[in-house]
Amino acid sequence: MNAPNSFRAQPDERGHFGPYGGRYVSETLMPLILDLEREYRAAKQDPAFAAQFDDLLEHYVGRPSPLYYAERLTDTLRDSAPEGMGAQVWFKRDELNHTGAHKINNCIGQILLAIRMGKTRIIAETGAGQHGVATATVCARFGLPCVIYMGAKDVERQQPNVFRMKLLGAEVRAVESGARTLKDAMNEALRDWVANVHDTFYIIGTAAGPHPYPELVRDFQSVIGREARAQLLDRTGRLPDLLVAAIGGGSNAIGLFHPFLDDTDVKMLGVEAAGEGLEAKHAASLAGGFPGVLHGNKTYLLQDDDGQIAEAHSISAGLDYPGIGPEHAWLKDSGRVDYTAVTDREALDAFQLLCRTEGIIPALEPSHAIAAVARVAKDMPQDAIILANLCGRGDKDIFTVADALGVQI
Amino acid sequence: MTRLADAFIADRPALICFVTAGDPSVVATPAILDALVEGGADVIELGMPFTDPMADGPAIQAANIRALDGGVTTADILRIAKEFRARHPLTPLVLMGYANPMLRRGPEWFATALHDAGVDGVICVDVPPEEDDALGPALRAMGIDLIRLATPTTRDARIGAVLNGASGFVYYVSVAGITGKQQAQQASIEDAVARLKHATDLPVAVGFGVRTPEQARAIGRVADGVVVGSAIVEIVAEHGPAASAPVAAYIKTLSAALADARKVSA
Numbered sequence: 071m072n073a074p075n076s077f078r079a080q081p082d083e084r085g086h087f088g089p090y091g092g093r094y095v096s097e098t099l100m101p102l103i104l105d106l107e108r109e110y111r112a113a114k115q116d117p118a119f120a121a122q123f124d125d126l127l128e129h130y131v132g133r134p135s136p137l138y139y140a141e142r143l144t145d146t147l148r149d150s151a152p153e154g155m156g157a158q159v160w161f162k163r164d165e166l167n168h169t170g171a172h173k174i175n176n177c178i179g180q181i182l183l184a185i186r187m188g189k190t191r192i193i194a195e196t197g198a199g200q201h202g203v204a205t206a207t208v209c210a211r212f213g214l215p216c217v218i219y220m221g222a223k224d225v226e227r228q229q230p231n232v233f234r235m236k237l238l239g240a241e242v243r244a245v246e247s248g249a250r251t252l253k254d255a256m257n258e259a260l261r262d263w264v265a266n267v268h269d270t271f272y273i274i275g276t277a278a279g280p281h282p283y284p285e286l287v288r289d290f291q292s293v294i295g296r297e298a299r300a301q302l303l304d305r306t307g308r309l310p311d312l313l314v315a316a317i318g319g320g321s322n323a324i325g326l327f328h329p330f331l332d333d334t335d336v337k338m339l340g341v342e343a344a345g346e347g348l349e350a351k352h353a354a355s356l357a358g359g360f361p362g363v364l365h366g367n368k369t370y371l372l373q374d375d376d377g378q379i380a381e382a383h384s385i386s387a388g389l390d391y392p393g394i395g396p397e398h399a400w401l402k403d404s405g406r407v408d409y410t411a412v413t414d415r416e417a418l419d420a421f422q423l424l425c426r427t428e429g430i431i432p433a434l435e436p437s438h439a440i441a442a443v444a445r446v447a448k449d450m451p452q453d454a455i456i457l458a459n460l461c462g463r464g465d466k467d468i469f470t471v472a473d474a475l476g477v478q479i
Numbered sequence: 480m481t482r483l484a485d486a487f488i489a490d491r492p493a494l495i496c497f498v499t500a501g502d503p504s505v506v507a508t509p510a511i512l513d514a515l516v517e518g519g520a521d522v523i524e525l526g527m528p529f530t531d532p533m534a535d536g537p538a539i540q541a542a543n544i545r546a547l548d549g550g551v552t553t554a555d556i557l558r559i560a561k562e563f564r565a566r567h568p569l570t571p572l573v574l575m576g577y578a579n580p581m582l583r584r585g586p587e588w589f590a591t592a593l594h595d596a597g598v599d600g601v602i603c604v605d606v607p608p609e610e611d612d613a614l615g616p617a618l619r620a621m622g623i624d625l626i627r628l629a630t631p632t633t634r635d636a637r638i639g640a641v642l643n644g645a646s647g648f649v650y651y652v653s654v655a656g657i658t659g660k661q662q663a664q665q666a667s668i669e670d671a672v673a674r675l676k677h678a679t680d681l682p683v684a685v686g687f688g689v690r691t692p693e694q695a696r697a698i699g700r701v702a703d704g705v706v707v708g709s710a711i712v713e714i715v716a717e718h719g720p721a722a723s724a725p726v727a728a729y730i731k732t733l734s735a736a737l738a739d740a741r742k743v744s745a
Contacts, residue, residue, distance in 0.1 A: 084609065094578055094605045094613075096534045098630040098655050101637060247540060248530065257533040264534065265656035267632055363578040363605065363613075364531060376553045377583030379530040 077331035077406050080397060085281020088403060090396035093280045094363045098264045107282045109187050114289075119182060126178045127293060130211070133175075135294075136163040137301035137457075142427040144447075151448035157311065158452070159443055161460040162298045162326065165432065171462035172294060172322045173204035177273055179290030181208040184271035191266065192216045194273045195259040197224055197252035197318065198388035198435070199231025200462055201275030206240035208273075216240040219259045221251035224387045231466050249381040252318075252391045256365050276319025277395035280366030284395050291325025298457060299329050310457040311450065313338045316438040317409070318353070318389035320398045322461035327407060337408065340398060341442040343384035344411035351383035354411040355394040356402050364392075369399045385414035385474060386434035388462070416441040418474055421464065433462030434470065482571040483599045483624055483647045486521045487682035492699035493521035494734050495684055497575065497708030498726075499542035500525050500559055501551025503719045508559050509566075511715060514723040516570055518730025523563070524602065524706065527556055527576030534577075534604045536659025538709040541716060553580060557596045564597030573626060573647070575602040578613065586617035593623050600624035600647040608640045615644050624648075629675055631655045631667065638678045648682040648704060649675055653689075659709045662688040665697050672701045692736030699740035707733060 080087045085107075093103055113119040127133040140159045148156030164172040184192060192209050194216070196202030202218040209216035218235055222244040225232055235242050248254035263272045277287040302310055313330060315323035317340045330336045345352035352358060355370040362371040364379060372380040372392035382392040401407040412420075417434055420441035424432050432440060439458050447456055464471070472479045486493050496515045500508055515523055528546040532539060560572055574581075574593065581589050581603060593601065601623060606614050608627065618625050624647030632655055633641055642649065651671055653663035668685055675683045685698045686706025695705045714729055715722040 092613075093607060093609050095607060096604050096630075097607055097628040097641065098534075098632050098652065100607045100609065101632045101634060253531065257531050260533040261536075261657045265661075267655055363582060365533070366605070368613075371579070373579065373583070375583070377529075377580035378547065379579070 077404070078328060080400065081281060081285055085285065087396045087400035089361070090368050090399040091281055091284055092368050093366065094368065095280045095366045096264060098267065102267050103280050105187065106183070109183060110282050110286050113183060113186060122182060123179055127175065131168045131174050131178065132166065133293065134297045134301070135166050137298055137305065138163050140428050143424065146423070146427050147444055147447045148452070154452060155448055155450065156452055157447045157450035157454035157456045159447060160302065160310070160455060160457045162294060162457065164294055164322065164459060164461050165436070165463035169200070169204045169207050170465065171200040171204065171433065172291060172325065173201045173275060174207065175293055175325070176275065176287050176290040176321060177204040177208045179286065180271070180273040181212055181214070184273070185212065187271065189269060189271035190214065191270045192273055193219065193259050193262050193270055194275060195219045195252065195255040196275060197255070197390055198386065199224065199228040199235065199466060200388060202240070202242070203231050203234045203238070205273050206235040206238035209240065210238045217262065218242045219245055219255040219262070221249070221255045222246050223250040224252065224255070227470055228387055228466060251382070251387070253379065253382070260365070275321070277321040277324045277397060278319045278365065278367055278369065278393060284367065284397055287321050288324045288328055288397060291321050292328045294322065294325040294459060295327060295329035298326060302455070302457060306455065308455070309333055309336050311337060311454040312446070312456045314341065314439045314443050314456060314458040316341045316389065316435045316461065317394060317398060318343070318391050318435065319393070320395035322459050324395060324397055326459045331406060338406070339442060339446065340407055340409045341438045342409060342411040343386055343389035343438055344413040345383040347413055348411060352411065353382035353384040353389050353391060355392060356398065356409045357411045359392070361399065367396045369393050369396045385417060385470065386438065388433070388435045389438065410442055412438040412441040414474070418471065420444060421471060430460070431464035432460055433464045434467045436461045481599065481624070482569060483522065486571050487648065487703050492702055492737050492740055493682070493684065493704035494519060494730070494737050495522040495524055495686070495704050495706040496520040496711055496730060497524040497526060497706065498711055498715060499528055499539065499546050500556045501528055501546030501549050502542040502712070502715055503545055503722070504549045505551050505555045505559070507720045507722070509562060510723045511726055512563050513566065514727035515730055516567055518727040519734025520730055522571045522573060522704065524573045524575045524708070525556070525560065527574055527580050529577040529580055532577065534657055536657040536709065538712050538716065539658050542712045557592050560596040560598050571599040572597065573600040573602060574598055576604070578603055578605045582613060586614050590617040590621040590623055594621040598623065600626050602626045602628070602650060608643060611644055626650055628652050629671070631671065635674065638675065642679050642681070645681060648684050649679060650706065651675060651683055651685045651702070652687050653685050654687040658687060660688060662694070668698060669701045692732045695733050696736040696740045699737045705737065
């Protein structure tokens with residue numbers, strides 16, 4: 071009998087997830103991308119690499135992160151559910167990681183690769199600042215100089231993270247081009263990289279960019295799903311009915327989803343940022359975009375009829391990006407994962423709901439996932455299990471939330 | 480012979496001039512293209528503006544923004560090209576830009592539209608040989624040259640892959656970096672051009688950071704063509720709708736310098 075088709079076997083050897091992904095970079099970068107791929111293949115075969123990665127995740131990051139049954143949130147959602155309905159809500163607590171988000175998992179993996187490749191300088195882009203903080207953190211830990219590109223608008227709205235990065239020894243360069251957000255920071259990081267390929271490693275923060283980045287970021291983040299799968303089996307003896315995760319580029323979502331992709335009874339829901347609504351300004355590339363090429367990969371993009379990239383909008387700086395990782399584009403087309411979108415308003419409501427019911431201040435990014443959980447839980451039976459990724463904590467967002475709620479602090 | 484091949488048969492190097500379509504405005508571009516020809520440009524590179532020009536430095540980034548703010552569309556660019564072809568039947572015209580605007584309506588649509596507009600070739604920054612399927616077959620089917628880029632990071636073992644499917648000419652990007660002011664050492668250019676010419680019969684043109692007649696002449700002694708971009712775009716930025724005369728005057732200094740740069744056979 072032939073092995074069943076697997077959803078976990080992507081990408082192909084050229085980095086394609088179906089029609090998506092690939093290596094759409096300038097010739098200057100191409101040899102470096104090929105070197106990176108070779109080095110990643112070698113690292114994957116090297117038990118010493120895995121041992122160092124696992125050791126750092128355990129003792130430096132604080133993994134495994136807990137799996138938590140959100141009893142009061144579950145009960146609260148059941149109050150408005152029909153009789154017998156209202157699924158159990160469980161959270162993978164990646165907000166408890168060192169630096170307060172899932173981003174550090176990937177940064178540990180990539181800086182170990184950079185060191186393997188003999189690179190002596192690190193660059194990264196950041197939106198909310200979580201990836202920038204995580205990158206600055208690992209650079210401090212390994213003693214490498216670090217430049218973080220951040221849109222000037224994001225610098226303004228994420229001052230605490232800017233200061234954190236500086237404390238950690240990183241140089242933060244505010245990017246004034248375009249809409250002055252994550253997309254523009256990525257352009258500027260690519261311009262830096264192309265001029266410094268000889269010594270510089272680019273730590274991309276999400277499961278996007280040219281091959282092999284979407285694959286290696288997914289692999290480093292898959293620790294989330296592997297742990298969650300084992301933890302839930304251990305605690306309940308079963309797999310979840312539904313996985314839920316927020317999506318900007320999609321690294322926390324693919325990290326949670328990937329280890330479950332071949333568990334056919336586990337449904338999955340990715341949650342994009344609908345901003346002010348899908349008819350207005352938003353950041354939902356799958357819901358409102360079309361396939362195209364940007365930042366090294368083919369994927370769904372917010373763009374006009376001429377292929378000019380549209381400005382994304384979300385209250386969450388980490389979701390404010392007009393594209394999405396190519397594996398999500400493929401999972402959408404294949405039907406394996408469902409995708410929905412949640413507005414700024416719904417995310418703010420969910421943010422406050424979690425604060426009050428569980429004593430957890432979530433980041434605005436997973437607040438989108440929590441809003442989607444609140445929407446779907448009441449239509450699922452009480453013995454059903456929803457497992458959502460709480461991918462970041464909300465300390466960085468309190469000023470944004472206060473502003474949105476009209477509160478002076 | 481194609482128009483592009485004809486541009487390289489003289490015993491002096493070809494002058495290849497870049498401007499961004501729609502900069503400073505859609506209506507101003509035709510006169511600027513005419514000024515390039517009047518000044519002595521042998522090949523015109525017309526930039527297709529993109530919101531995210533990640534291989535470009537500040538000058539061409541700003542040109543992209545000016546053009547998009549001015550409302551330039553793909554239809555405008557094709558019309559500018561078609562009208563240029565009618566005015567200048569012999570001057571080769573190459574579109575240069577990024578993959579997304581080129582692929583938005585599909586590669587076949589794009590190739591057919593370029594053919595109908597009389598465009599001779601395409602330079603696409605972010606479609607390397609590894610992704611040739613995205614654009615190359617459609618262009619080749621319509622007889623449009625796909626001009627490939629080689630860079631200081633293109634090692635000998637990779638040159639074959641870069642040349643496979645290349646036509647028109649080979650564009651040697653002399654600086655590992657973005658477009659603009661950084662200049663390569665003449666010795667490194669000479670070494671790279673020699674390596675490329677050893678591997679191909681296609682003409683080899685050199686660009687990135689070329690702005691003075693002296694530089695153009697020095698490069699022209701070893702290369703088949705010299706590409707000038709940011710320096711022209713800066714004149715357009717300074718003079719706006721009145722840029723034609725200063726552009727033509729500047730191009731004349733370059734073409735005069737190349738006229739006495741006898742090519743040295745490799």
